Amino acid sequence: MCDACIGKKDMEDSTAKALEVPLVLRGVRRVIVPVSDRLKSLEFYRDKLGMMARALPDGTWEVSTGQTALRFMECPQDKEGITMTFWLPIWELLQAQDRLRALGLQVNGPSERPGMEQVLTLKDPDNHNIELVARGSLSDLTKSRLELSEKRGRGPSGQTWENFYNAVSVEDMPWYTDCLDEDLIIALSEYAPLPGRLLELGTGPGTAAARLAALGYEVVAVDIASAAIEQARLRFGDLNPHLTYKIADVCQPLLHLGSFDYAFDRGCFHGIAPEGREQYVLHIAGVIRPGGRLFLKVFSRDEPGDRGPYRFTEAEITEIFKGTFSVLYAMKSTFGGTLTHSPKGLSFVLERQLA
Structure with a gap:
């Protein structure tokens, strides 16, 4: 399929169902992601994770949200894949889980790890590990942004x-x-x-x-x-x-x-x-x-x-x-x-x- 077609395919139908909260890479701003099929990767990151896609002058593609960008490079894959960790606000984590599962993705968690972090995990088409991480306690997962703000001191x-x-x-x-x-x-x-x-x-x-x-x-x-x-x-x-x-x-x-x-x-x-x-x-x-x-x-x-x-x-x-x-x-x-x-x-x- 031509590059021009990649950016148009099912854009209106698929992006309406994608995640709406911006995903932010933990600790870095840009990552080179090895992929075997650029089209499948674009559809995953754009149509499911809600990132914006654009073609670059050198012929590669990039998906981004705010300050975070992933650049795709077609090449042979390692069996293990890489791990990419994204931050989410704690009040958005369960909504993200429901949205991604509705899109047919297998999402594991949330699980708690040291540092009061709640984690969802899933795989992309090339078996790369995606972690969605929110800082807070298990009980915070079911609270609204307003409820969480009320415990942050008082006027x-x-x-x-x-x-x-x-x-x-x-x-x-x-x-x-x-x-x-x-x-x-x-x-x-x-x-x-x-x-x-x-x-x-x-x-x-x-x-x-x-x-x-x-x-x-x-x-x-x-x-x-x-x-x-x-x-x-x-x-x-x-x-x-x-x-x-x-x-x-x-x-x-x-x-x-x-x-x-x-x-x-x-x-x-x-x-x-x-x-x-x-x-x-x-x-x-x-x-x-x-x-x-x-x-x-x-x-x-x-x-x-x-x-x-x-x-x-x-x-x-x-x-x-x-x-x-x-x-x-x-x-x-x-x-x-x-x-x-x-x-x-x-x-x-x-x-x-x-x-």
Whole structure:
């Protein structure tokens, strides 16, 4: 069959049944896949796994989803095949299992392995091993994204973040400001040269993301609360083509968002309970390129009382991120907002170390 026909065959009927969640390769962005029959492989990865196919100038074919690409090379096969591991959000795993089985594929699992990972396994036409991996417990498999987000800390007065953003107007939130903090502007000027791709963690009202995009960064801003993202999109979504708001949990895999030069966190990390901090560091490190920078702002232990976010010292932040990020810069700061006083904080620039 001609190459032109491969891209058209049954496209409308088959892709409607394929997986809809983006698959992201674990640890790599591109893989060379040896295949014996290019047509069968294209139909499997495109029509069942939901990846997009395109012909390359050198005559090979590639299937991709976001930042992940598989390039097919026709050649004799090893009996064992290779193993490709893809990330999925935990709430999508059982849906993926049902969808793939409905397409006639043999899907094994989910099975649990160390590191709180749930795994589905299947084979492609060349006997290559496909692993679909989600991070979470067995009990998390049956929970919705909203239920999972509700256990990721709570907002003021003990409300879930979803309820908080539905109940409180943006301008009345304690941390609301329509300007970038002066310490961030100083740090960006020295440690984040343009152009660059920047991930904002816990965007909340979305104002900082809009300001950063206006400075010239390509910004993806995430928040666990869908209400926050919906409001930010309404306020800023059409103002800049280089600004995107997405729902995401910073303590879950973020690889589907792509790779970034910089990340910015003004008050997200300091709301995460101690047991979630390791996952935060792991998943942020997974999307920041080596040498990239994380701009982090947290409450300082110099701030009196114990209400609100967790407090930190410079030594504690250094220890938490040790081995993955190194501290380039640290300074005392304050959090502007709608409160009658400005809480004491610490601002950091952390550099992603080589893997």
